[in-house]
Each structure stands twice: as C-alpha cells, then as structure tokens.
Amino acid sequence: MMWGFRSARTPALAAAVAAFTVLCGLPLAYMLAQAGAAGAAYAVLLLDARQRALLLNTAALGASTAVLATLIGAPLGFALARVPLRFRSVWRVALAAPLLLPPYVIALAWVYLGGSAGLVAAAVGRDVVSAWTYSLPGAVVVLSLVFYPLSMLTTEVALRRIEPRIEEAALTAASPGRVLRTITLPLVTPAVAASALVVFVLAVSEFGVPSLLRVRVFTSEIFTAFAALYDFSRATVLALPLVTLSFVVALLATLLVGDRLLVTRRGGGSASPLAYEGWTRRAAAAASGVMVIALVVPVVVLAREASGVASLAAVIRGSGEAIRTSLALAALGATLVTAVAVWVGYARGRASRRAGAAADVLLIVLFAVPSTVVGVGLIGVWNRPGPLGSVYGTDGMLLLGYLARFLPVAALALAAGVRYVPASHEEAAAVGGAGWWQTMTRIVLPQLRLTAVAAWTIVFILAFGELGTSVLVAPPGESTLPIRIYTMIANAPSAEVAALALLQSGVVLVPLALLACGIAARPGR
C-alpha cells in the first residue's frame, strides 16, 4: 500500500476501529464475561428441561422461518431476475417493503385479524384461529412474511451475477424447466442458503414478534429475566446459547458465500427474455398474492382497527412527543452510525484478503447479536458511577443502542462500496502528490456518497422501528414510538395502538410508494 505508517491514515483508522470496538464489541464482551463469571452458579439453567424446551422453541422458530421465507422469497427473486415482468422495479420495491416495516407492527396486524377478538372471530361468530395466531407456527408465518424479501433480493442478485450465456447455452439444448433445475439453481444455491442462514439469525434474534404472539424464546426470556426479575446474571447466561447459535450460523453464511452476499457483479448483458416469457402470468399472480398477504392485509387491518379511534388528531397529539423523539433520534442515530461506518468500512474494504474475511465474520456476528442481548450488555457497560454513568439515563443510551446494533451492517455496506472504488484511484492521487486525507475527501468519499446515503436510509428505518434494545435502555419517562406502541398494547384501546402502528408504517411506506410511483413514471418502463 502506498500510504506510509506515518500518514494521517493510521490515526484515522485506529480511531475508527477503537470507536467500533467500544460501541459494538464492548457490550457483547461484557455480557460474555459476566456470563462466564456467573456460569458456575447458573450452569444448571442451561441444562434443565425448561431451558431445553426454550432452546428447541428458538431453534424451531429460526429454522422454520428460514425455510418458509426462502420458499416464498427465492421464487420471487427468480421472477424478478428472469421473467419479463412489466414494471419489474415497482414490483421489487413493493415486495421488499415488508422488510422495512418493524416486525412487531406486522404481528400486531395479524393479532387484530386472527386474535380471539379479531376480525376473523367477529366474522365467523366464534374464536376459531387465535390458537394458531398465538403459536409457534403463527410466529413463523409472521416472521417469514417480514423476512422473505431478504431471500428474494439475494436470489435476484445471485441470478443476475450468472453470465447470461451460461443459461443460453443450456437453453439451446434443454427446456427452460430443466435448465432452471440443472444449471441455474445449483449456481445460486450457496447464495440462497446463505440468505436462509441470515434469516435464521434474524428470526432467533427477534424480540417483538414472539413477545406479542406469546411464544417463549430466548430473546423474550432474556427480557423477562432482566426487566421483570431484575436478574442480570440470569439474563447474561440465557444470552449464551443465542450468541453461540448466531455466531455459528453467521460463520456458516460467510463460509458459504464470502463477501458475495454484499458485493455484486453483474453478468455481461441480460439473458434472452424469451425463455421464461410463458411464466409471466404465473409470476405476476404469485407476486400479487404475496404482496397482498404480506403488505396489503396488514395495512388494511391496521387501518380498519384504527378507524375506531375517536380522534386521530388526539392520538397523534398524545404521542407527539414520542413521534418527534423517534424521528429525531433515528435521524441522529443514522448520521452517527454512517459517520463511523464510513471509516470502519474503508478499513475493511482495503484490508488484506484474510483480515477482510475475518472482519466480515465479526461484522455479521455483531449484527446478529439479538437486540435484548445488546440492551442488557449496554446497561452493564454504562450503568455505573463515574463519567460513563453520566450517559446512562439519557437519550444517549438510545443512540448507543443504535450504534451497537446497526454499525456492523452499515460498515458492511460501506465496505462493499469502498471495493467499487479501485485502489488505483488512490494510487493515482498519491503519485500526484496528494496526502491521504486529501485523497479521502476529494477522491474516495465523493464516490461513496450514494452508498452512504443508502446506509443512512437503511439505518434510519431500522432505528425508527427498533424495539428490543430501546425498551431496555430508554431513560425513564422518555419513550420512542415503538416503545410507546409496545407498552400501549397492554393498556390502551386497540384503535389507538393501531393508529400509531399505522403512523409508524406510514413513515416508511409513504416515501416508498412515492419512489415506486417515480419508477413507474420513468419512460421505458
């Protein structure tokens, strides 16, 4: 590398890595150390029948969600990549939308539909489905409807990466169905499997959905241990199996596809559009069906439930503080996360092959740490006398929560962006006499603008819907919109809760709908 050790690069990247270690690594390290210390006393926790059932429930939730989300998402990804659908980009935005909504909002909608006093029960005249709604299969269905876009987008990207001629060569010899089975699917299987593993991790890390649907899993148990029983040691020990599970699965995903999950390379041109044109109608029907179930039904159910509210204005006024706090904190959090992630992403993007692969595993593992585990870890680190304690009890804890949870994923995205900026650009600047700082600000960062905007947007959406960590670390009296909705579920009229959930969804869906309209209006679509 052309930058010497004494260049501005060294302190800048050291500071970034140090910040990353403190913000993301420390809470987890603290949890693990505490769990180790408390391990002897609580080891029995991991062995009793109750805990085994918990582990089984958690694993079943993760595995079933991974399978169902893949069964829904992968065919849709194929349709987006290969079937000549009209308004393909609009379909992509609409079908990806559920991933951007907070999962507990979707779960809430299904409760209003299939709960004991839900729309289905009202229509039939008796409760026929609530046993299914409040069950492990119910949680699997809801989580699959939230996470299938991950599988869909990964499958589409993997298919687009295949050189089109490879499929065309097969099409000159065999039918499209056989080509799909024998040539295409084996080539995308590693990427699809990796996305299934990521869905597994996200599902076992989810707190809101199992908690609302009364399914006992580790995340909700950790929350109960900490928030209800005030048993810090129990919470840390309970986190161990979950962290181990996340680590193993994240490692497997990285081994399967390396950095190809994030760094994409398109094949040259596009494959013949004729092969799968006979599938257009079926693909459009499937896409419509999924969109209705995953997006339209929840939104309509929430809207219907919210229509019972006496005064929408009063509800919004009553939660105005929470809405404003949420928007401001999510925007500030996204800005802080992106500001740190740029430098961490640069360090990853320019790392050697081996160090880069290790960093990827670390980043994916840290992203996979369940929200309630992050929350308990943050409290352990920051709730103490002295300067650290001055942050505790302020909104700063929520920002630290966003940084701990979302810095890894933002850093991964920016690292992918950095690798699109050829190292030769920096070399050319260095040869021209520019220092590292000048090269970064004039050459590298301008090329990362779009990636940074994308990362900021993703983090804003995730932070705006964040519940599991926030509910643990939020200062008393203060609350964000997700916390307010979560606490109102138990003690406020459902119409008011639904109105707020709808508002929460609207912040994501309205800009998305505008984006989809913009795409549809573009000439040539």
Next chain:
Amino acid sequence: MPPFLRVLGVTKRYGSHVAVQDLSLDVSDGESVVLLGPNGCGKTTLLRLIAGLERPDTGEIRLGGRVVARAGRNLRAGRNLVPPHERGLGFVFQDLALWPHLTAREHLDFVTRAAGMSGGERAERARETLALVRIEALAGRRPHELSGGEQQRLALARALVARPRLLLLDEPFSSLDRDLRLALREDVARLQRTLQLPSVYVTHDRDDAQALADRVVEMQGGRVTAEGRT
C-alpha cells in the same frame, strides 16, 4: 434441393437501433457459411435469431423446411416460435459459456439427456464426442481445471454431442493466441469435413473465413453487403 436454413427478410431492432435489417440468407445441407464483418454489424444478433434466443421483428426463419420463427401479432409467447431446444442446433458461444459446476462428461450428459437418449447411449456418445475433439482423458474435469484450448474443445463437444442439424459458432477463437487458434481452426475444419454438418460461423477475421468457409457472407450495418464462394 431446398436450402436447409432459410432466413427471409428478417429485421431485429433494439429500441431505435436496427441490429439486423431486412436480411435474407440461405444455407444448404452440409454447407459451411462464414458471416464476416466488423463488431456491431449484426452477425451475433443474426446467430441468436437463428438459435431462437431472439425473436425477429419482421421476416421468417425456416429450418429443414419448418417455420421456426415468424414475426407477427399472433405469434407471441412461443406459439409459432419453436423454442431453442427444439430446433436441433449446436451453438458455440464467444465466451464459451461452460457450466462451472459440471464436469466435461456432465456437460455432454446434460445435452444428451435433454435429447432423450438412454443411459448407455449417452455414455457411448459422450466418449465418442470427447474423443472426436481429443479431450477424452479430461472427462472428469470441471471447466476451471481445463486450459483455454481444452475449454474451447469442450464447448465444441457440447455443441456436437446430440448430433445437431446445424452448427452455429460465434467467434469461438477470438480470445486465443495465434498458435492455439490455428490448431483449433484446423480441428473445426476437420470436423466439418467428417460430419458434413451445415454451419454458420461468425467472425471478423478474414483468415478464419478463408480457412473454414464454403461461402463467405459479408455484413455491414445489419445488412448483407457481399457474398462469395471460397
């Protein structure tokens, strides 16, 4: 005897760009035709139209007397368009398009299985074809374990293994060094003589054209500009 391949007044547009314009071409049984022209003159598009990977905007294509493609309002969604795998063609792509997860033998097996051959017949045909292109010892290797020349031979074997009625070659040697190129060109000429297979060979290299063609068709701007026997 009527020509085996007939391309009649075919036009293909991509937006406002006309890739092939009102082009007609006949290829007789056993004849080797070379399409010669600069990059972007429509040679590859014509080959893709013949293979069924693109649909003509005007005109008609016949293979062995059967209409396989005809432009027209009522012919959408493959009703009168014979799909590529039912046209009985062998196609050697410019970038070879070998399947990275299959061995050489599996490449040929994919094609012969799709052609409906029995197990014994498939094994025999694979052995025979790999021998024909002189890579029989490499049957168990995947593409990345083959040299550039061996990969070219595998692509050729894949195109030939089901005994196609017409062979299409899209600049298959363009990325090779000169010695390898000459050797492979000689191999293709030998196979053409042995199999008596009609073929359409796309190139921008006049030496290739001279070595392989019974007839050279020159193209420019999507049209045929000259024709001549070698």
